[in-house]
Structure formats: C-alpha cells, structure tokens
Amino acid sequence: MVHNRTKAVLLKRGLIHILISRKVDYGLRCLIYLAGLKTKERVSIRDLSKRLRVSYVFLAKIMQILVRAGIVESRRGKVGGVRLKDRKAKLYKIITLMDPAFSLNRCLNKEFSCFLKNKCPLRRLLATLEKDLFAKLEKISLLELTKESPSPFKFRRTRR
Numbered sequence: 001m002v003h004n005r006t007k008a009v010l011l012k013r014g015l016i017h018i019l020i021s022r023k024v025d026y027g028l029r030c031l032i033y034l035a036g037l038k039t040k041e042r043v044s045i046r047d048l049s050k051r052l053r054v055s056y057v058f059l060a061k062i063m064q065i066l067v068r069a070g071i072v073e074s075r076r077g078k079v080g081g082v083r084l085k086d087r088k089a090k091l092y093k094i095i096t097l098m099d100p101a102f103s104l105n106r107c108l109n110k111e112f113s114c115f116l117k118n119k120c121p122l123r124r125l126l127a128t129l130e131k132d133l134f135a136k137l138e139k140i141s142l143l144e145l146t147k148e149s150p151s152p153f154k155f156r157r158t159r160r
Helices: 004-012 022-035 045-052 056-068 091-098 121-139 142-147
Strands: 072-075 081-084
Touching (some): 022 056, 022 072, 022 081, 022 091, 045 056, 045 081, 056 091, 091 121
Antiparallel strands (some): 072 081
16 A cells, blocks of 8 residues: 555656546646536636646646647636536547547557557556546537536635
C-alpha cells in the first residue's frame, strides 16, 4: 500500500501515470459545473476558473475546444459568458475531444510498435477492457451523469 505522502512525491516526479489528463479532468469538471446552472444562465470563464481552482489561461483553452465542438456556447460582453449547449454530449466524445490519444496503455495505440504485440496476454486484456470502457462512456451523457447526484459545486455567482 502506498501512503498519500509517497503518492504525492511519485506524482510530482512523474512516476505515477494517470488514466485521464488534467485537460480531460478540468473539461469534465467545467461541464459538470455548467450542467448544474439554469438552462439560460451563463458564467464568465474567469469566475469558472476561480470556482474550479483552475488556471484561467488553461481553462480558456479548454473552453475554446468545447465551444468549437458545439458542446458549450460562448457570448462576449457584459452579459456574456459560457453556458452548456449540448447536455446530451456523450462522455466518450468529450474525453476524446480533449485527448484524442486517450488509451489505457500506449501499446493499444496504432502508432505504437511492440515485438510482443500479437502474443502479449496483457495487451489482449487491456484491449478488451478499453473496448468495454469506451462502449460504456459512449452510452453516458452529461445529462445522465449529472441527474443522479447533486453537483459538488455551489452555484452562487461570485462578485465581479
């Protein structure tokens, strides 16, 4: 068993590999937050970055991807901000939009070459698990994800 302090050191040194990237994690957090707002309500990216404790610049880049994909709508100006446009977006679409190379292991990517590729029992297992995971993520929408449990975020607007 690895203790939290040891995990933090390993993570800091890049020795623990994480299944989803920060970009995917923050993107999903943003969408969960936006799903908890009223249908027409908007929030500024600056307020959203403060609430989610995410770098404004990084969050702006993430939101740009989500806007281009039609999942989030953006409006400039004093009454502007972002709001969720597509509540039915599937988690698989969102994750692969944020991280096109998302995979359980690099050996499952087509570009990766391994001499054990056709003989490795672990690769076969991981390929099956990844296929099942992707199929499950393809069935779950933001709406379904957020309707089951209350949002972990408070929805009071911050002062400007």
